[in-house]
Amino acid sequence: MPYAVRFSSKDLKEFYERNKEKLKNAERMEEVQQIFSEYVKKKGYKVASLPPPSFDPTDAIIILAMIICIYMTVGLLIFFLVIFFFMI
Structure with a gap:
């Protein structure tokens, strides 16, 4: 060390x-x-x-993947809600 x-x-x-x-x-x-x-x-x-080190660099990749997944999920939800409201 x-x-x-x-x-x-x-x-x-x-x-x-x-x-x-x-x-x-x-x-x-x-x-x-x-x-x-x-x-x-x-x-x-x-x-x-x-x-x-208290922060492992591989944790950053996992956190980044989670953020991308959350943004894509929210984006798809908004996209389908907009389509649903235009169809009504």
Whole structure:
């Protein structure tokens, strides 16, 4: 999980210098995040994990489909009511 930490360029340079070998040997991003997390905790910074997204992008598609269906239903209802009144 990513971290929200305010870092200066000096801190980043120090982080890289201290962990140069570990970072070169890291094969996955999770390993780099683990190294970074250990460094941040040693420095005494507060680590805040970001909350999970509360809105899934697939929800937007479902909501959009529902809105389209409602508009089409209301449109058809009005269309048939108009035809019914003109036939009377």
